[in-house]
Amino acid sequence: MTKAAGLxxxxxxxxxxAGRIDPYPAYEWLRAHDPVHRDPMTGMWLxxxxxxxxxxxxxxxxxxxxxxxxxxxxxELPVSMxxxxxxxxxxxxxxxxxxxxxxxLASVAGAIAADADALLDRAVKRGVxxxxxxxxxxxxxxxxxxxxxxxxEEQRETLSALARAASVNLDPLAPPHIARLGRAAMGELTRFxxxxxxxxxxxxxxxxxxxxxxxxxxxxxxxxxxxVVGGWQPLAEAVGNALYWLLPRPGVRAALRAxxxxxxxxxxxxxxxxxxxxxxxxxxxxRDAELPGGRIPAGQRVLAVxxxxxxxxxxxxxxxxxxxxxxxxxxxAFGGGPHFCLAARLVKQSGAVLLGRIVHRFPEAVISGxxxxxAPSLIPRRLTALPVDLGAEVGDAGVRDAGVRNLGVRxxxxxxxxxx
Ligand code: HEM
Numbered sequence: 001m002t003k004a005a006g007l008x009x010x011x012x013x014x015x016x017x018a019g020r021i022d023p024y025p026a027y028e029w030l031r032a033h034d035p036v037h038r039d040p041m042t043g044m045w046l047x048x049x050x051x052x053x054x055x056x057x058x059x060x061x062x063x064x065x066x067x068x069x070x071x072x073x074x075x076e077l078p079v080s081m082x083x084x085x086x087x088x089x090x091x092x093x094x095x096x097x098x099x100x101x102x103x104x105l106a107s108v109a110g111a112i113a114a115d116a117d118a119l120l121d122r123a124v125k126r127g128v129x130x131x132x133x134x135x136x137x138x139x140x141x142x143x144x145x146x147x148x149x150x151x152x153e154e155q156r157e158t159l160s161a162l163a164r165a166a167s168v169n170l171d172p173l174a175p176p177h178i179a180r181l182g183r184a185a186m187g188e189l190t191r192f193x194x195x196x197x198x199x200x201x202x203x204x205x206x207x208x209x210x211x212x213x214x215x216x217x218x219x220x221x222x223x224x225x226x227x228v229v230g231g232w233q234p235l236a237e238a239v240g241n242a243l244y245w246l247l248p249r250p251g252v253r254a255a256l257r258a259x260x261x262x263x264x265x266x267x268x269x270x271x272x273x274x275x276x277x278x279x280x281x282x283x284x285x286x287r288d289a290e291l292p293g294g295r296i297p298a299g300q301r302v303l304a305v306x307x308x309x310x311x312x313x314x315x316x317x318x319x320x321x322x323x324x325x326x327x328x329x330x331x332x333a334f335g336g337g338p339h340f341c342l343a344a345r346l347v348k349q350s351g352a353v354l355l356g357r358i359v360h361r362f363p364e365a366v367i368s369g370x371x372x373x374x375a376p377s378l379i380p381r382r383l384t385a386l387p388v389d390l391g392a393e394v395g396d397a398g399v400r401d402a403g404v405r406n407l408g409v410r411x412x413x414x415x416x417x418x419x420x
Contacts, residue, residue, distance in 0.1 A: 006040050013041055014305075015173065020376045023279070024320070027308035036294030044301045046280075048308035050315045050332070052293045056304050057281075057337035060086065061289040064339050067282035070301050078190070078222035082230065082339060089338060095214045096223050099148060100342045104205035105349065108147035115143035116354045120361060124393055129368045132386040136354065137239030138164075141232045144350050148227070150204030151196065162189040163232035166225075170233060170379045172282070186225060193224045227343070234277040235347055237382035240372075241275040242268065242355060244386055245322050247367050252324045253359045259325075264352035264359070267324040271351075273331035274322060277380040279307035281335060306332040307381065364391030 011026045012019035019026055027048055030037050035049030047056055056062050065085045081092050098104060119139050123130050130136070142160040145151070151159060165185030168174050174182065194217070200207045209220060246252060246267070256263055280303040287298045296302060310331045311319040334341035341347070358365055369387035 013039075014046075015042065015378065017376060020378060021374045023307065024311065027305060027311065030305075031308050031312055034294075036291050036296065038300075044303055045296050046303050046305055046308075047291065047293075048305045048312075049293050050309040050312035050330075052291045053304045053306060053309040053332055054330075054336055055291050056283065056289075056302070057332070057335055057339070059289060059291075059337075061285055061287050062283035062302060062304075063286050064089075064281075064283060066284035066286070067302070070282060070284055078186075078225055079219055080222040080226035081342070082226055083222075092215065092219060092223060093338075093342065095209060095212050095220075096342055098209040098212055099205045099223065099227065100346060102345065104148065104208070105346050107203075107205060108144075109349065111147050112144055112350050113353050115147070116140060116350075116357055119143075119354070120357055120390075123390060129387050129389045132243050132388045133237065133240035133383055134385070136243075136388075137236035140239055140350065140354055141236040144235060144346065145228060145232060148204070149193070149196065149206045149224075150201040155196070158192065159228075160232075162192055163228050165189075166229050167233040169229055170278075171377045173378050186229070189228060190221050190225055193228075194221055197221075231343055231347075233382075234380050235350070237277045237380045238272060238275075238347070238351060239354060240383045240386040241277060241381065242271040242351065243358070243388060244367070244372055244383060245271055245274055246355065246359075247365055247388065249322060252322060253363065255324065256356070256359045257363065261352065261356050263325065264356035265348050266327065266329075268348050268351045268355065269329045269331060270322060270324050270326050271355075272333035273310045273316070273326075273329060274320075275381055276307045276310055276331070276333040277382065278333070278335075279379065279381050280305045281339075304332075304335075306335065358390075361393050362390040363394060365389065366391065 007013060007026055007029060011029055012022070014020070014023035014026045030046060031048040035047065035052050037046045037048070039046050047053055063085050065083050068083045079092070081089055081096060084092060119136060123135060138160060142156050142163070145163070146156050146159060149159075162185060166182055166189045168178050168182035169186060197206065197210050197220075200210055202208070202211060206224070209215075209223075215223070252267070256267055283302045283304065285296050285298050285300045285302060289296045310316070310333060313319050315330060316326070317323075334344040334347075366389050367386065368389040372383045372386050375382045375384045
């Protein structure tokens with residue numbers, strides 16, 4: 001294959017204002033013509049093929065720790081799983097499972113299902129079209145973290161405000177003054193979580209993590225900070241992104257209604273594949289590295305473009321379409337290799353319970369109002385708003401029971417497959 005010098009002029013660069021709204025044509029060209037591409041505009045390497053991204057995420061020549069430092073332009077990042085590699089990373093990740101692993105999920109599953117119903121009950125009571133991003137996604141993400149942290153109801157708003165303020169750290173192109181505010185919010189969030197940990201219920205997932213002696217207090221707070229900044233906004237936005245694809249397709253919703261709660265989880269995978277909330281992740285090469293699609297020298301900044309890999313036609317038939325029951329679905333929305341999202345199961349089950357409730361309780365739900373617009377942020381991929389009219393509600397008692405029953409633990413086999 002001949003190497004291309006750059007994107008053809010008619011395609012918007014993925015980081016340009018137009019490309020941030022619709023990066024897919026550029027991704028498609030890069031994947032087809034130069035899947036391991038040195039981008040002249042940023043000096044970074046953009047890796048867009050599925051095979052290349054999968055290999056990169058597993059290869060220790062690509063450092064996540066250095067990638068995070070470069071991405072955030074911050075040498076003072078708190079220690080966490082994403083700011084470490086190798087044995088340091090393994091040491092932090094093992095106790096992190098007390099917060100986000102199968103047993104933690106089992107202990108909060110029923111409460112999260114009840115939270116999802118309460119959200120929808122509130123929306124019904126208000127009786128007006130709602131913004132699914134702000135009124136479903138954000139409170140679901142807050143509820144999930146509040147349940148993991150054993151946070152009382154009256155502190156959810158504080159958590160949500162701090163999570164929102166600290167989340168500007170996700171966007172690598174946030175202007176310096178915004179990034180400074182984000183770092184200040186991160187400090188406040190850490191102090192809030194530190195104080196809360198002193199009086200946490202020892203039986204909730206955070207209580208069990210806090211009682212574990214493998215991490216220092218600072219390391220534990222670093223892991224909590226990562227869960228909030230890496231989890232709150234991506235989960236919140238994933239709900240809007242999913243409904244954007246799901247609501248205009250009544251045939252898919254009818255199929256989901258007929259197929260039950262497990263099917264909702266299969267659909268969540270496909271919805272994350274199509275609109276990955278974290279479209280790329282950063283690495284730095286520690287030495288010369290060889291990928292199927294090309295070679296990258298040592299000391300280079302590299303982006304694994306997960307959103308491009310997720311639409312690679314070599315792996316996904318009809319990659320731009322929603323095939324809700326696609327199986328297998330080896331998407332990379334949760335990353336891969338040693339840093340594979342520790343909360344993937346939690347995210348899939350929480351997302352599935354909310355989407356399952358919506359398709360069962362509100363079969364007529366539609367997107368209302370003007371065409372939704374994509375925000376110009378790079379991370380997360382998100383809509384500025386998603387006005388939704390839920391329509392008439394149908395009887396739901398059976399749905400609630402089934403949802404709680406099915407929001408259980410199914411082991412980690414699927415996750416290990418994705419990491420292998
Ligand atoms: C739709 C929502 C989410 C998406 C798309 C997502 C995606 C990702 C991705 C792509 C990575 C890998 C980053 C890398 O390799 O550089 C990751 C890692 C991680 N995620 Fe998530 N995530 C989501 C929600 C969450 C939530 C809710 C939490 C916690 C409550 C969480 C906790 C973590 C942690 C701790 C890691 C680091 C794992 C490690 O380095 O070993 N994520 N996530």
